[in-house]
Amino acid sequence: MKTPDKTTAQRYWKENLTYLAILLVIWFLVSYGAGILFADALNNFRLGGFKLGFWFAQQGSIYVFVLLIFVYIFLMNRLDRKYGYDE
Amino acid sequence: MDVRIWTYIIVGLTFALYIGIAIWSRAGSTKEFYVAGGGVSPLANGLATAADWMSAASFISMAGLISFMGYDGTVYLMGWTGGYVLLALLLAPYLRKFGKFTVPDFIGDRYYSNVARTVAVICALLVSFTYVAGQMRGVGVVFSRFLEVDINTGVIIGMVIVLFYAVLGGMKGITYTQVAQYCVLIFAFMVPAIMISFNMTGAIIPQIGMGSTLSDGSGVYLLDKLDGLSRELGFAEYTQGTKSKIDLFAITLALMVGTAGLPHVIVRFFTVKRVKDARMSAGLALFFIAILYTTAPAISVFARTNLIETVSNRDYASVPKWFKNWETTGLLAFDDKNNDGKIQYVADPEVNELKIDNDIMVLANPEIAQLPNWVIALLAAGGLAAALSTAAGLLLVISASVSHDLLKKMILPNISEKGELIAARVSATLAVCVAGYFGINPPGFVAAVVALAFGLAAASFFPAIILGIFYKKMNKEGAVAGMIVGTLLMLFYMIKFKLGWLGAAPSPASEWWFGISPEGFGSVAMLANFIVSLVISAFTPDPPEDVQQIVEEIRLPSGAGEATH
Structure with missing residues (x-):
């Protein structure tokens, strides 16, 4: 296996952590934010037959979860290539 | 044709398929038995993970539960999907890079301690046994309702089938049967949902039908109609719910974190070749799960509306x-x-x-909506696929905990490959028997026990694994203390508020700490675990240099190699 080069490894890890932080903030905002804490306020708006807060809680948050993982896969594959960790 | 004949045909065909796959994919080595040889494709692993994860409860009970809870049912929908984001981002890639067979393997090696390994084994067994009892019961219930055999006979038939492919095929057999089971269960779930959605709203996609207008020409939105009906009958509005925000928050968090900490889910990510594949299979798994989880709330709305309109004030x-x-x-x-x-x-x-x-809402839904008999029979096959796939995944965790973590790693380190494989098969057999016993004589607190499984997974594994990856200086003293405190706190709260001490009545809901129900307390116990781990580790020696080196290495994706002992 490749001997981990300290500084490259550290930079890779730091960029990875930045991605994680951003994606997890979105994860938190759609589920706990839009789906629970601000659901009542969002329920004043509508998306077709759905009240918006209810839609986020029972539909929207799940779509965003799936999307988040695929964005993560895309970002990490790109990062792996950038630092030469892909295989 | 009669429903019963349809059921025999469809269930018979699916069982023949599972057994065929089991014979084709026999395990020849411990590596095949524990991690399916480590060469499963991300697509197959995604499908298998989805089936592994979606249990009898997801398939049979969840939509019904939500249809009576309305907005409050959100905790299950978000709680049982959002955990995959944590799993994909925080756990799966690193655990795959670490490259061992089981979760206690990681805990034991990362915290360089057999005490930590033992605590992890106990937690894994506790979580898996509580969970598997519910699945065997689910198998029995489906059999008894659709084939009119006794529940116990149903449990025994289920045991024989699981025994056959779990013992013979190990993880390899389980993986490929789970792929087939996912296809059966999602087809069985979607067909009635699509038909009912089309009948009620004219929309073919249930997720859209749920937010459409009724096709009776009134132009009223389905959800508004249901809110109105609920109000008239004195229920809370369907889209509003009654739980407090803090409890919704805590339950959702406990279920999400618990999902990410369940050993039978984590271990699925050890079966792929590269770190990249682990990420991809987590994404695919959630995609496949989301198909069912976004359809279920639509079924809840259709079923509740149908039910009220059919029975309310009727002679x-x-x-x-x-x-x-x-x-x-x-x-x-x-x-x-x-x-x-x-x-x-x-x-x-x-x-x-x-x-x-609750269970009626899914099981009787096709009858209420007057769908053809083969759809009803399909539902039986789907329920069985959901229960069997989850049971098999759990049984594998139990058998690996005994034969690998206890026997090979601690009691008999010199055991041969062949000996370990035999031990794995024997412990899988014993585990099936114990699970079957609990299926036939279910402890009176099955529902409580499933909530407990999630609480325990959240309170024990999740912090230990996260800190093990993201905090290089986390040491064994901190991790062990954290796991013990988290687990005991969770058990204490569960017994106090849900089960009651030695037959005494549980304490009333008015005494809940911070207004958090036992189902949501896993979040608090998890926080306690994190805090205890961090504080204790600050006052005890750093982990040895070679362990810190391991942590550096699992953070880099390349060279994952193959899972080894």
Whole structure:
């Protein structure tokens, strides 16, 4: 296996952590934010037959979860290539 | 054709398929037995993970539960999907890079301690046994309702099937049967949902039908109609719910984190070749899970509306045939309190005359919506696929905990490959028998016990694994203390508020800490675990240099190699 080069490894890890932080903030905002804490306020708006807060809680948050993982896969594959960790 | 004949045909065909796959994919080595040889494709692993994860509860009970909870049912929808984001981002890639067979393997090696390994084994067994009992029961229930055999006979048939492919094929057999089971269960779930959605709203996609107008020409949105009906009968509005924000928050968090900490889910990510594949299979798994999880709330809305419109204020003498059918199972009960011969279905328990079990909403839904008999039979096959796939995944965790973590790693380190494989098969067999026993004699607290499984997974594994990856200086003293405190706190709260001490009545909800229910307490116990781990590790020596080196290495994706002992 490749001997981990300290500084490259550290930079890779730091960029990875930045991605994680951003994606997890979105994860938190759609589920706990839009789906629970601000659901009542969002329920004043509508998306077709759905009240918006209810839609986020029972539909929207799940779509965003799936999307988040695929964005993560895309970002990490790109990062792996950038630092030469892909295989 | 008769429903029963359809059921025998469809269930028979799916069982033949599972057994065929088991014979084709026998495990020849411990590596094949524990991690399917480590060469599963991300697509197959995604499908298998989805089936592994979606249990009898997801398939049979969840939509019904939500249809009575309305907005509050959100905790299950978000809680049982959002955990995959944590799993994909925080756990799966690193655990795959670490490259071992089991979760206690990681805990034991990362915290360089057999005490930590033992604590992890105990937690894994506790979580998996509580969970598997519910699955075997689910198998029995499906059999008894659709094939009119006794529940116990149903459990035994289920045991024999699982025994066959789990013992013979290990993880390899389980993986490929789970792929088939996912296809069966999602087809069985979607067909009635699509038909009902089309009948009620004209939309073919249930997720859209749920937010559409009714096709009766009134132009009223389905959800507004249901809110209106609920109000009239004295229930809370469907889209509003009654739980407090803090409890919703805590339950959702406990279920998400618990999902990410369940050993039978984590271990699926050890079966792929590269770190990249682990990420991809997590994404695909959630995609496949989301198909069912975004359809379920739509079914809840259709079923609840249908139910109210069909039975409310109707003459008991003129109820449809399905009503009488389900009355005989005891899942539906009518008690004419005011002797007017009509069914009063209202929120006020004094006046309400109809008792409905959650499970009916999915199982009887096709009958209520007057769908053809083969759809009803399909549902039986789907329920069985959901229960069997989850049971098999759990049994594998139990057998690996015994044969690998206890026997190979601690008691008999010199055991041969062949000996370990035999031990794995023997422990899988014993585990099936224990699970079957609990399926036939279910502990009276099955529902409580499943909540406990999630709480325990959240309170024990999740912090230990996260800190093990993201905090290089986390040491064994901190991790062990954290796991013990988290687990005991969770058990204490569960016993105090859900089970009661030695037969005494549980304490009332008014005494809940911070207003958090036992189902949501896993979040608090998890926080306690994190805090204890961090504080203790600050006052005890750093982990050895070679362990810190391991942490550096698992953070880099390349060179994952193959899973080894």
